[in-house]
Amino acid sequence: MIGQEITFWIVAPLMVLGALGLLFFRKAVYAALSMAFVMVNLAVLYASLNAMFLTFVQIIVYTGAIMMLFLFVLMLVGVDTPDSMVETLKGQKFAAWVAGIGMLGLIVFGIGGALAGGPNVGLDEANAAHGGNVESLAALIFGRYVFAFELTSALLITAAVGAMVLGQHARTRPKPTQRDLAANRMREYAEAGAHPGALPNSGVLAQHNSIATPALLPDGTVSEASVSNTLAERGSIVDSVALSRATAAVFDQIEAGKAEEDDQ
């Protein structure tokens, strides 16, 4: 029993601190982590309370599945901006604290006071009935509470279907077909003069063939459409005019050499 008390007095303050973290952390991620911390500690308390099955369920289902689901959703909706702690409802925070402390008083004074000092039987006998905690729980769940257990299956199925329904996008317009896309392209060409066909490839030159190399038009100018906009904005385009200039110089040399040979 002394081990149980020591465990409690170590774990309980940590749990309260973790729970208070839920109130005071401005970033939701921190709140979620402190919540996970509380739940792990709760699992420890379950263990000290002779509830080994629940300890594992608490860790696997609650901490492992549910809290991770929370974190996943947090990631989905964005974690960058910390919540503002400035209260928008007038007097809400003060009234909430007063009501909360009143609630605590009510529970401790009314309910806790009424139950305090009862007998403390312990679970040894109950666990021993079927050879262990898990076996005894199983006997209860599949015995006396089997109907409730079956009902939970319906609940879980319903929840899964509900989550799917809620998570689905409803298509607001019909999916465009090839024909629609083609018609769109031609319409844009007619109205705005947009190029209807495929864009030109990037340039393939003597010294470069990366996608950052713009293609050259027959008159020697650069075709802007041949490189991605993103690369263009970053300024990481190879200067194709300079490239063409080098080529032109080589051609010039070759021409000059040829002319001399002809002269000779």
Add this chain to the structure above:
Amino acid sequence: MITLESLAPVAASGMFSYAWLMIAVPAAVAAILLLFGRILDRIGHWFAVAAVVFSFSIAVCLFSQQLLSPPDARAVAVPLFEWITTGSWQVSAGLLIDQLSILFALLVTGVGSLIHIYSVGYMAHDERRRRFFAYLNLFIAAMLTLVLADNYLVLFVGWEGVGLASYLLIGFWQHKPSAAAAGTKAFVMNRVGDLGLTMAIMTMLALFGSSAFTAVNAAAPHLDPFWATTIGLLLLLGACGKSAQVPLQAWLLDAMEGPTPVSALIHAATMVTAGVYLVVRSHAIFEMSSAASTAVVVVGCVTLLAGAWIGTSKDDIKKVLAGSTMSQIGYMMLAAGLGPVGYAFAIFHLLTHGFFKANMFLGAGSVMHAMDDDVNMRHYGGLWKVTRITFWTFAMGYLAIIGFPGFAGYFSKDHIIEAAFEVSTLAGVTALIGAGITAFYMTRLMVMTFLGEKRWREHVHPHESPKLMTVPLIILAFFSVIGGALMNAWIQDWLEPATGAHVQETSLVPGPIGWSTMLVVAAGIALAWWIFGMRPVPAVSPASANPFTVAGRNDLFGDAVNNAVVVQPTLALSRGLVANDDRIIDAGADGLASVFTGLSTQTRRLQTGQVRAYALTMMIGVLLVGAVMILTQLG
């Protein structure tokens, strides 16, 4: 005193069991004429005439049967069918053919037949003639139901039936707005009277458990005076509505918008006398209440003067006759209100009046026919040369109504005046004055229409009417002359069992009252001759500041009185109710609504839409509930 209705009538046998055909045949013909449509346009009216003549012949047969029977076997009950049966309560429909109702049946069918024949000529050019005859037959059927019924409920069916026929026929020329309005007016004002009759019948049913005449008459002598007065006054209200007595007189003058045969049949000879029939039929009740019978006398006196007054001032020939009708029915009412003394005379005058007034209305129709439907007497004059038959028949009617010795009205009216003097000097004097005024306005009518210079409009070429119209006139004129003398000695005996009246001495030699009546009548004639016969009649009625003339021309302000007494207060009441609805009820509801709107607007601020605020509210609620639970457990 044993009245007929208190004796059990003899069960119907032989001819009497077919009495219902009198009603059924005209009703069936009316239905046929209305249902079969244009197929019958060309000959339908002859069916109608045949139906009425058929009814008349049945009535004559029944009458002769009665004449041959001993007096106590003359009243015959003809049960027809069980009408209403609910639980222990049942009303049977049946006919009662007694001395009173057979006279009415004869009058209705006899005069009705003549007027039907006359109408064939009069309505010859009307494209809706078939419909007209259907309505006339409907009227005959309804009127016979009214007078032949053996209880008040069946009487009420006939009562409403004649009201409907009257409405349809007054508004027959519905394309004229005035005719449509007149029909509506007659209908609405009759409703007031019908309400009284309905309430009277319901009271009878409540008190006696039956509305049969025999049951009512048997129970009436034991009636509480208060209830007797109530029922009597309600019946009088019904009679006033139907017979155009003051205060429900205003519709009759407007009813002249209908075709003239209608005025003759319905609004002179038969329907408007239904009120008199009702009072005489209910004599057992009126005898139990002096207040009710006095009211009848008062109504009769007021109406006979009012009608005569209106008759003196109108230029419209039909309206003069309408005022005269009101006045003569006033005489009948007066007689009916006098008690057993007057019942027989009321019916006597009713019959003679039926003859001579129908005669004069038809004569007026003939004149209008001659004058292109002009009704203004100031456009007539000198017609006696052109329309000789009409003139002579009209003259017979004229002499009858003013009470020229030997003519029909002489007997009937003088008896009423004498009876009135017996009961009350005031009523007698009123009746006497009325006789003088009657002579005055009838002489005025005669002079302006038939004598004097021609004041015809241009393009009017008077001509005598066809035989179809003049033959009925001649027959009616014949009865206008001899009707009085024929029935004078006989009618009281005949009606005695039905009315319970004791027989009075009625000599042909006038007594002092008779002489003074003749004097007054002569004065009236002389005055009228002096005013209208001696000097030319202006073509436009002269502007007159004489209040009597102005009042008479305006129907004694009957419409104005109705307007002020009923219409305006009703309008004001409804406006008040609307204002009450708008300003108090609506305002109250709106105010309540705005109070809640304001409250809601305030409480709405609690609803910030912020989930966290809701969470806080919920938490506070949990705290409060928990605190309350803990505190109560501590206590």
Add this chain to the structure above:
Amino acid sequence: MSPDNYLYLAATLFTIGTIGVMIRRNALVAFMSVELMLNAANLAMVAFALARGGLDGQVATFFVMVVAAAEVVVGLSIIITIYRTRRSTSVDAANLLKL
């Protein structure tokens, strides 16, 4: 050892969870606060199971975990859906309950 201390710890954690729901505007953090409340309740049940000598409290805790897993799946899907339309996970932004 009596379960009292565990119960006080559970009460404290639960209270912190309620306050978190009320004052944190990030829907994910508020949701985590709800999870903290669930965990506090679980702790109380496990402590009671030990004190009363029955395994039913542990079974209940197990079921709570299952339900919490289902709830988290649906809740996070809802948060993602809201984020997709409003580009925000702040619960203050979703104030359509107000007229």
